[in-house]
Amino acid sequence: MGVSGRCAVVTGGSRGIGRAICLELAAQGANIVFCYAGSEEKARETALACEQLGVRALAVRCDVRDAQDVQAMIGAAQEALGRIDILVNNAGVTRDALLLTMKEEDFDAVLDTNLKGTYLCIRAVVRAMMKQRYGRIVNLSSVVGLRGNAGQVNYAASKAGVIGLTKSAARELAARGITVNAVAPGFIDTDMTAAMPEAARTAAVASIPAGRMGDARDVARAVAFLASDEAGYITGQVLAVDGGMSM
Numbered sequence: 001m002g003v004s005g006r007c008a009v010v011t012g013g014s015r016g017i018g019r020a021i022c023l024e025l026a027a028q029g030a031n032i033v034f035c036y037a038g039s040e041e042k043a044r045e046t047a048l049a050c051e052q053l054g055v056r057a058l059a060v061r062c063d064v065r066d067a068q069d070v071q072a073m074i075g076a077a078q079e080a081l082g083r084i085d086i087l088v089n090n091a092g093v094t095r096d097a098l099l100l101t102m103k104e105e106d107f108d109a110v111l112d113t114n115l116k117g118t119y120l121c122i123r124a125v126v127r128a129m130m131k132q133r134y135g136r137i138v139n140l141s142s143v144v145g146l147r148g149n150a151g152q153v154n155y156a157a158s159k160a161g162v163i164g165l166t167k168s169a170a171r172e173l174a175a176r177g178i179t180v181n182a183v184a185p186g187f188i189d190t191d192m193t194a195a196m197p198e199a200a201r202t203a204a205v206a207s208i209p210a211g212r213m214g215d216a217r218d219v220a221r222a223v224a225f226l227a228s229d230e231a232g233y234i235t236g237q238v239l240a241v242d243g244g245m246s247m
């Protein structure tokens with residue numbers, strides 16, 4: 001039960017929420033393949049920390065925007081683990097600017113990573129999941145995809161797009177034993193939010209009913225639940241992990 005003995009692919013596992021997801025799944029007994037974009041040293045540390053929890057772990061460099069890279073990463077995962085039961089689409093970026101000053105390349109970069117990357121990874125695993133009639137897909141959306149946020153039209157569009165993708169894929173795959181859900185974190189303490197100006201961070205914390213930023217492990221535990229055997233009758237849902245921010 002849980003995720004014990006399952007084989008999981010996590011995108012963006014070198015840092016932040018993705019690293020916490022890898023560690024949580026590993027602590028619960030899942031074998032892990034995860035990808036990273038450039039942080040090789042941090043990826044090595046994550047893989048080692050997973051192995052120390054007694055499971056197999058492999059880090060693969062892969063740009064989720066690139067279909068060939070994604071195919072190669074999924075191929076490496078299938079070779080290393082023998083099967084893929086769980087896919088967590090976590091890799092994501094921000095390129096914040098107000099609408100009028102946002103560069104077109106920054107709009108494209110965010111959509112390509114957060115939304116197209118999610119599509120490419122699902123496409124790469126879904127045939128095998130359909131054959132085995134089992135799969136758990138969890139996509140990282142955001143409270144910003146639910147509510148919007150000034151300065152983030154690209155990011156909000158990508159994360160709202162992830163919700164539409166999640167619900168559509170859930171409808172297509174439900175009868176094949178594959179669930180597709182999204183987790184929408186609020187304001188979580190990672191490199192992504194550390195890059196925000198101090199005034200914006202203070203304002204964000206003030207809008208959280210729980211009165212604090214979230215920890216990456218808060219998100220990881222929700223992802224692990226949706227990735228578990230027990231969550232088999234939950235599909236097409238968006239689970240906010242945000243201290244009440246999106247209420």
Ligand code: NAP
Nearest residue numbers: 012014016017036037038039063064091092142188190192
């Ligand atoms: P983070 O600390 O900036 O880490 C991002 C991760 O994504 C890193 O592992 C990075 O790899 C990887 N990545 C970035 N671009 C990639 C690409 N093109 N191909 C493959 N991997 C790539 O971010 P985070 O805060 O943990 O966020 C994780 C997810 O949660 C994202 O989807 C984010 O949008 C979402 N989220 C975060 C928050 C928050 O408050 N932090 C709130 C809501 C939603 P490298 O280390 O190699 O660069």
